[in-house]
Amino acid sequence: MACSDPVRRVLLESRKPSTRLTYEAKWKRFSLWCAQQHISPHLASVPSILDYVLHLKDNHLALGSLKVHLAAISAFHPGSEGHSIFAHPVVRRFLKGLEKVHPSIKPPVPAWDLNLVLSRLTGPPFEPLASCSLLYLSWKVAFLVAITSARRVSELKALLCDPPYTIFHKDKVQLRPHPSFLPKVVSPFHMSQDIFLPVFFPKPHANSKEQRLHSLDVRRALAFYIERTRPFRKTSQLFVAIAERSKGAPVSSQRISSWITACIRACYDLARAPMPAVTAHSTRAQASSAAFLANVPLQEICRAATWASVHTFTTHYAINRHSRNDAAFGRAILQAVFP
Incomplete structure (x- = not known):
């Protein structure tokens, strides 16, 4: 035509x-x-x-x-x-x-233990958030937002830190991307999909276990992150660089992905646990998932999470490894199941 x-x-x-x-x-x-x-x-x-x-x-x-x-x-x-x-x-x-x-051969994403990562995020060097290094704070916040929202890394990059794009409610945090951001599927429905992430074991705490679990609260982590990066911010983009040469500048999607995989690797190192290896039909040599994860899309990394027992965090944020319905993410589950 x-x-x-x-x-x-x-x-x-x-x-x-x-x-x-x-x-x-x-x-x-x-x-x-x-x-x-x-x-x-x-x-x-x-x-x-x-x-x-x-x-x-x-x-x-x-x-x-x-x-x-x-x-x-x-x-x-x-x-x-x-x-x-x-x-x-x-x-x-x-x-x-x-x-x-020429059939495409897609190697499996190495499974990683979500409970192991969550347990390490509740203590040093990821806590306390008020004094931990900006690097660990950035890793933790990027990981928590990614795993609870199930959004593409391009969507995480498009998030903004100021109202009305980030709104802290008493019982949740509401996130919206930049108005010019176009999702993969461009439609009124997909362009108006806000992210709602509820609080997790808010104060007051009945015991030390509730206090420890509260350290996985995404709303709390975001509040600390925005406050601690505010003095050197050069952009309203939520995630910003912390390296001295570009401190405060917006980060790329690739950088956010690298933070998340680095967070997983760091938690395994802290637990002195070997990173899982990948074997495909006994025809491929085992590959270090530390290197393998570097080339895997963020959503697939999140989908590769496994757990032997159900963690309260997993249930609360509706993280289901068998069926990941974006609309269900961030919804609180009525019954909490402890690990």
Whole structure:
């Protein structure tokens, strides 16, 4: 479908900025290949485009990357036989064939013990929050928010520290991302999904056990984190850098992920417990999960949590390792089950 330049610009704005940049880079790469083949990229036939996809596959691109390239071509190409390139029946059949010829092998995420991590977060060096190092405070807060909210790391990066984006209620904390943030699924429903995290064993405490469990309260941890980072903040983004060269600046999604995995590793070190290793069908050598976790998406790391007994924290924040329903996260459970 031929569109005017103004209409085309509006259509391009329907995508996230990062997606637009990705598509433009992929289209440029396709255009260079077309030039070598003496083909106009806008007039390239479906067979020619599939030849390009095979060229990419020969360069060891994964199936997911190939689909991104096709989506990018589809965004700029007028289509063929009434179909966009990505939706063309021949292209769909070709992708199914690639999946069978080159099946993707996804190694398992190493399981880690949630109870072990939680037990270490209740004591030094993660407590007391008023005096522990900013590094351990950052690790703990990032971990608690991630494990209780089940949000993507890009969503955690988009959180802001000031009202009305972070609101401390008496019985919970309410978190909202930056208004310009676009979630993976862009819809009114997904864009208005606030995070509600209830308090955990609030004061007064009946005994030392309740006091210890209160140290896992996400609301409390966030309050300390915001207060302690306020003097050097250079941004309203919730999570900020603590290294001297960039202190107070917003951190990247990758940095938040590294904090969370570092938190898990530190807890294992404190417990003098070996990090779990990964074995796949006895055909792969055991791999250190400390190195393995570095390349695993945040959500998968959270999903890999296991526990031999149910922890009160796990029940209170509705963390279920078999079925992780985002809408259920942060809801208090009526009955607390102690480990």
